[in-house]
Amino acid sequence: MSRRLARFALSLYRWGGVALYPIVSPYLTFRAAKGKEDRSRRRERYGYASVARPPGPLVWFHAASVGETNAVIPLIKEVRRRGIAVLLTTGTITSAKVVRGRLGTDVIHQYVPLDLKPAISRFLEYWHPDLAIMAESEIWPMTILELGKRHIPQVLVNGRISDRSFPRWKRRHAIADAIFENFALVIAQSELDADRFRTLGALPVLVSGNLKVDTDAPPADSAVLRSYLDQIQGRRTWAAISTFEGEEAAAGDVHRVLKERTGLLTIIVPRHPERSDAIADMLEARGLKVARRTRGDALTPQTDIFLGDTIGEMGLYLRMTEIAFVGRSLFAEGGQNPLEPAMLGCAILSGGNVQNFREAYQQLARNGSAKMVRDTEMLAKGVHYLLMNDEMRKQMIEAGQETVQEMRGALRATIKGLEPYINPLTVKARLHPRQTS
Numbered sequence: 001m002s003r004r005l006a007r008f009a010l011s012l013y014r015w016g017g018v019a020l021y022p023i024v025s026p027y028l029t030f031r032a033a034k035g036k037e038d039r040s041r042r043r044e045r046y047g048y049a050s051v052a053r054p055p056g057p058l059v060w061f062h063a064a065s066v067g068e069t070n071a072v073i074p075l076i077k078e079v080r081r082r083g084i085a086v087l088l089t090t091g092t093i094t095s096a097k098v099v100r101g102r103l104g105t106d107v108i109h110q111y112v113p114l115d116l117k118p119a120i121s122r123f124l125e126y127w128h129p130d131l132a133i134m135a136e137s138e139i140w141p142m143t144i145l146e147l148g149k150r151h152i153p154q155v156l157v158n159g160r161i162s163d164r165s166f167p168r169w170k171r172r173h174a175i176a177d178a179i180f181e182n183f184a185l186v187i188a189q190s191e192l193d194a195d196r197f198r199t200l201g202a203l204p205v206l207v208s209g210n211l212k213v214d215t216d217a218p219p220a221d222s223a224v225l226r227s228y229l230d231q232i233q234g235r236r237t238w239a240a241i242s243t244f245e246g247e248e249a250a251a252g253d254v255h256r257v258l259k260e261r262t263g264l265l266t267i268i269v270p271r272h273p274e275r276s277d278a279i280a281d282m283l284e285a286r287g288l289k290v291a292r293r294t295r296g297d298a299l300t301p302q303t304d305i306f307l308g309d310t311i312g313e314m315g316l317y318l319r320m321t322e323i324a325f326v327g328r329s330l331f332a333e334g335g336q337n338p339l340e341p342a343m344l345g346c347a348i349l350s351g352g353n354v355q356n357f358r359e360a361y362q363q364l365a366r367n368g369s370a371k372m373v374r375d376t377e378m379l380a381k382g383v384h385y386l387l388m389n390d391e392m393r394k395q396m397i398e399a400g401q402e403t404v405q406e407m408r409g410a411l412r413a414t415i416k417g418l419e420p421y422i423n424p425l426t427v428k429a430r431l432h433p434r435q436t437s
Contacts (some may be wrong), residue, residue, distance in 0.1 A: 038093055038096065038111070041110075041111055044110045044111040044113070045111050045112070045113055045114055045119070046113065046114065046118070046119045046122070047113040047114075047118070047119040047120065047121070047122030047123035047126070048122065049110065049123075049126045049127065050110065051108055051110075053126065053127055053128070054085045054108070055432050056084075056085060056428065056429055056431070056432030057084050057085065057130045057425040057428045057429050057432075058084070058085045058086070058087055058127065058128070058129050058130055059079050059084055059085070059086050059087070059129060059130065059131045059132075059133060059422075059425065060086075060087045060088075060089070060127065060129035060131070060132045060133065061075075061076055061086060061087070061088045061089070061107075061133050061134075061135070062088075062089045062090075062112055062132070062133070062134050062135065062138055063088065063089075063090055063095065063135040063136075063138075064090065064091050064092075064095070064112075064135070064136070064138055065090065065091060065092050065094065065095050066092075066094055066095050066098050066311075067212070067336075067337055068095075068135040068136050068138075068158075069088075069090055069095045069098050069099060069135075070098065070102075070212070070215050070218075071135060071136070071158055071210075071211040071212045071215060072088075072133070072135050072157065072158070072211065073102055073103065073215060074211070074214055074215055074216075074411050075133075075157065075211065075411065075414060075415070075418075076088065076103065076107060077106075078411075078415055079422065080106055080107070082422065082425075082426040082429065083426065083429035083430065083432075084422070084425050084426065084429045085108070085429075086106075086107040086108065087107070087108045087110065087127055087129065088103070088107045088108065088109050088110075089109070089110050089111065089112035089113075090109070090111065090112065091111065091112050094273075094311050096109060096111070097311050097312060098311070098312055101312050102312075113143075115140040115141065115142045115143055116142060117142055117146070120142050120143050120146045121146060124146055124147070124150060124152070129152060130152070130153075130425055130428075131152070131153050131154075131155070131421050131422070131425065132147050132152055132153070132154040132155070133154075133155050133156075133157055133418075134154065134155070134156050134157070135156075135157055135158055136156075136157075136158050136159060136160055136189075137159070137160055137161065137162065137165070138156070139156075139179065141179055144179055144182045144183075145179075145182065147182065148182035153184040153185075153421050154182060154183055154184060155183065155184055155185045155186070155187065155417075155418065155421065156183055156185075156186045156187065156197075156202075157187045157208070157211065157414055157418075158187070158189055158208070158210065158211040158212070158410070158414070159186050159187060159188040159189060159193055159197060160188065160189045160190070160193045160356070161193055161196045161197065161200075162334070162355060162356060163355045164355075166196050169200050170199065170200070173200065173201070176200040176201055177200065177201030178201075179201075180197065180200050180201040180202040181201055181202075181203075183202055184421070185204055185205075185206070185417060185418075185421075186202045186204070186205045186206070187205075187206045187207075187208045187413070187414050187417050187418075188205055188206070188207050188208070189207075189208070189209065189210045189211075189359065189410075190207065190209075190210075190358075190359045191207055192358075192359075193207075194206070194207045206413070206417045207413075208409075208410040208413035208414045208417065209407060209408075209409055209410035209413065210339070210359070210360060210407065210410055211410045211411060211414060212337055212339050212360075213339055213360075213404060213407040213408050213409075213410055214408055214409070214410050214411035214412075217315060217340065217343040217344050218312075218313075218314045218315030218318070218340055218344070219315045220313070220315035220316040220319050221316065224316060225316055225319055225320070228299060228306075228316075228320055229320065231298055231299040231300070232265060232299055232320070233301075235263050235264070235265045235301075236262045236263060236264050236265070236387050237264070237265045237266070237267060237320055237321040237322075237323070238264070238266060238267070238321055238323040238324070238325070238383050238386075238387065239266075239267035239268070239269065239308075239317055239318065239320070239321045239323065239324045239325070239341075239346075240254075240266070240267070240268050240269070240324075240325045240327060241267075241269040241308075241314065241317065241318070241324055241325070241326060241327060241336070241341065242269065242270075242271045242326055242327040242328060242336035242337070243268060243269065243270050243271060243327035243328070244270075244271055244327055244328045244331065244332040245275075245331070245332070246330070246331035246332070247325075247327045247328075247330050247331055247332070248268055248270060248279045248282065248283070249282060249286075250330060250331070250376040250379060251266055251268050251305075251325070252266075252268075252282070252283050252286055252288055252305065253376050253380070254266070254376065254379055254380040254383055255288065255304055255305065256286070256287075256288070257380045258380060258383060258384055258387070259304065261384070262384070262387050262388075264387070265299065265303060265304070265305075265306060266304065266305050266306070267305075267306045267308060267317050267320060267321060268283075268305055268306070268307055268308065269308035269314065269317050270307075270308075270309065271327060271328060271336065273309045273310060273311060276292070276294070276307060276309035279307065279309075280292060280307055280309075283304075283305050283307075288304040288305050289302050289303050289304045289305070290303075290304065290305045290306075290307055291303045291305070291306050291307065292307045292309055293306070293307065293308050293309055293310050293313070294309045294310055306320075314340060315340075315344065318340065318341050318344040318346055319344060321346065322345060322346055322347060322386075322393055322397060323346060323347050323349070323383060323386045323387065323393065324341035324346040324347070324348055324349070325348075325349040325350065325373075325379060325383070326338045326341065326348060326349070326350045327351075328353070329350045329351030329352065329353045329354050330350075330351030330353070330373070330375070330376075330379070331351070332353065333353040333355065334353065334354070334355055334356040335350065335351075335353060335354030335355065335356050335357045335361070336357070337357060337360075338350065338354075338357060338360055338361060338364060338370060339360055339404060339407075341400075342364060342369060342370075342400035342401060342403060342404050343400075343401065343404050345397045345400075345401065346397065346400070347369070347371075347386050347392075347393050347396035347397055347400070348364060348369060348370040348371070348396070348400060349370070349371055349372075349373055349379060349382050349383065349386075350370060350371075350372055350373070351372065351373060351374075352372050352373075352374065360407070363403050363406070363407060364399075364400060364403050367399045367400075367402065367403045368395065368396060368399045369396045369397070369399035369400030369402075369403055370396075370400070371396075
């Protein structure tokens with residue numbers, strides 16, 4: 001497709017919406033959050049604001065879900081420290097709860113509007129952001145085009161392009177070029193991601209490293225943690241975290257194989273807690289006794305599985321063990337963030353499908369803090385080996401914490417890249433003292 005034709009297609013997309021969506025590209029999907037919305041705030045998805053816009057400069061941050069939200073929190077805090085108001089949009093109830101718990105009233109939270117011209121136009125006309133900062137892989141054509149039309153600088157931070165998305169973009173290079181040229185700056189996670197962005201027409205592109213390394217370790221309520229540790233009474237534990245369908249059953253199988261030999265307590269933390277009823281039923285059908293965090297169940301000597309079916313308590317679950325299998329890697333693809341268990345002193349096990357966290361896993365594995373498993377049998381052997389070998393487990397834990405320290409620096413690099421856009425807003429904010437926190 002020629003560049004001229006690409007611009008024509010995007011122009012049709014701007015005005016024609018979903019009817020012309022297949023012409024533009026089958027993977028430029030509209031934001032969909034079926035089953036993940038707060039019905040009382042549904043109008044926000046159509047660009048209707050539910051709170052007043054504050055005076056003075058405003059930076060719009062968008063983070064799709066929990067991982068992206070946690071990654072940009074230190075960056076948001078830096079912007080707020082400079083007295084600039086922040087509007088943060090997310091796409092799910094889960095991420096909204098994280099925002100409320102970790103940022104409170106320090107930011108304005110709204111659900112992200114649908115990538116349709118009426119919704120985006122309404123949103124931008126009301127909020128009129130001075131700068132838009134998108135996290136990771138949030139490439140929404142209508143949003144990007146409408147920001148560009150209004151000459152609002154837009155920056156992609158912690159940027160990445162997956163192995164699946166890159167060839168799709170590349171096959172439609174002219175459209176990609178017409179979209180990516182709207183970014184004032186792309187700050188990529190890795191050199192590989194940076195090369196991909198440049199190939200697709202983004203300029204300039206900087207490399208920062210992964211912002212998720214520079215976040216604080218997830219917190220835990222010390223009284224709750226102490227209570228659970230007292231209930232465990234020295235039993236050996238391991239955790240399967242951020243699990244997807246099939247991985248909870250694998251964790252249950254590992255528990256059944258090992259419990260007689262180790263007196264094991266298995267902690268399972270599904271990536272999507274709304275699946276917890278089905279997970280509990282499945283585990284109990286296999287003869288396992290399940291205690292659930294949401295019900296306040298005690299952990300007795302007879303408890304097989306502690307089901308962490310809450311939002312925002314990963315810090316609690318990881319502090320209850322020294323061995324963590326990180327999900328979406330054995331039966332699903334992409335992987336989940338291994339950095340939090342590394343920060344909190346866990347030896348890490350993972351399946352091999354970790355494309356979205358390739359660089360982090362490469363560094364953790366190279367330093368001996370993460371081991372990859374092929375299947376449930378190999379996972380059981382890995383868990384058993386780490387339970388029985390205190391020295392090896394200790395070495396992996398120490399290596400993981402050292403690796404995290406070595407990887408830090410992304411926040412500083414990102415702030416430096418953003419300074420040409422943030423510094424003028426800092427000066428402008430001083431004219432509006434009500435914006436300071």
